[in-house]
Amino acid sequence: MDFSGLQATSAITDEWKYPAADPNRSGLLQVDTAPDHKLYWEEYGNPAGEPVMVLHGGPGGACAPVMARFFDPARYRIILFDQRGCGKSEPTVAKAGPTVALIRNTTDYLVEDINALRAALGITGKMHVFGGSWGSTLSLVYAIRHPQHVASLILRGIFIGAREDLHYMYQGNAATFAEAPFALTEPGSYVTYPDEWKAFVEVIPAGERGDMMGAYKAIFDMVPASDADRALQLRAALAWSIWEGAISNQIPKDDDAGKFGDAEFALSFAQIEAHFFANHLFLEPDYILGNVDRIAGIPMHIVHGRFDQVCPLTQASRLIDALAAVGAAPVSYVRTNAGHSAMELQTALALSAIMDGLAPIR
Structure with missing residues (x-):
């Protein structure tokens, strides 16, 4: 019997709305010493557009150019970067080892790295913050600590991390x-x-x-x-x-x-x-759920795969319950027939549709 045709994929392929592109520019930003942590970053899209800060998962997952395809390049200024210790940032755990690359590698430092990158790239007003999995965690923590910098939160695969x-x-x-x-x-x-x-x-x-x-x-x-x-x-x-x-x-x-x-x-x-x-x-217990009042005024959009086995859907449910308790609710909450990956078809299309429909930053 031939069962070769049964194996398929749920990943997005030719359905992307926006084409693959090369970055406009890229660089390494030194954000710390002892060790000399340098963040690798790339910028795509419209240099004068609405800034979108993309926070990758993991922690340690790194960015990839395909992540820029969720966004209209005529509208958005898209910033991808690799967090400390991974990807093309320096030093990496793989090359320098954990005794070097994990020094001063905590959530507090990652949050402040975002501000350092904002400053280096001349982003002075509000920006959209887009993150999935651990990137959703970091997005929420960043917004709790710096709500004045966040125009909207676009979150995928909510990870509370209990x-x-x-x-x-x-x-x-x-x-x-x-x-x-x-x-x-x-x-x-x-x-x-x-x-x-x-x-x-x-x-x-x-x-x-x-x-x-x-x-x-x-x-x-x-x-x-x-x-x-x-x-x-x-x-x-x-x-x-x-x-x-x-x-x-x-x-x-x-x-x-x-x-x-x-x-x-x-x-x-x-x-x-x-x-x-x-x-x-590197967070206090229930840090995110206990501080959602600080982000109640930020428009939030959530996309979560119903069949997610990395970050089960109950994590999104807990976040939404906590928001409801402070009188807030997501602007949109989409449960896709998908797993965890941002590259699954329904999830990728939902994220692009949300970005297309966002209210502009004023």
Whole structure:
């Protein structure tokens, strides 16, 4: 029997409204010393247009030129940049190691980096802030702290980052996996992706699976004393990265891990995420939900995939409930028949439609 035609993709392909383009300009902005953190940035679209600050996911996910395609290049001045430690920013965790690139790499610093980039690019008024997954977290934190700079929030795949949210993705049934690998003992992403989950879990010895994030973090924090240690760190980084990549799409690409399977990407991505998650995103408990009154006056648009297994839809529900409690509500809330990725067809089209319909910055 030939089942080759069953594998398809939910990703956007030829449906983009706006074409791929090269950046107008790019550069490295030094934002800190000891270490000398430099942010790589790119600008697309209309240099005199309404500024849009694009905040990528992860943390540690980095930007890609395709992210500029959500926006009308005649209307918007589109700013993409790689956050500390990843992508084309310097130093990266992959090249310099965590003992260098994770120094002064916290949410507080990332928020102030946005202001440094605003100043360097001459953005003096309000801007649209566009972020997905961890980028939605950072967008919300930035808006809470600097509401005067934000004209609107356009958020995808809401990530609140509570312990229960992280456990859903990284812990699941790992503690009992050795005895009953397919038992539904706890809620989690593994329910839908059992084979991918097996590859993620089996990096960690059975006796250490009661705290999967802690076990992975211990591997990343290890100072390698041998080639075997370095191989273990790379294996762990790839397993962490590929697991997230696989469950990000409603229809995974079984034969192609994409950037998530690239060693350099994975070493930065996995170690930055583990660093932030081990430190509760460097935020006080319920920081976002407890401070939504500060952003009640900012127009907010939310797009969330109904089948998201990285950031389940309940996270958007909690944010909307918190907004309702302070008398606010999103201008639009679109639940797409999609998973987590911004590049899934319905989600990508919804985000572009929102950007096309935004009230202009006055």
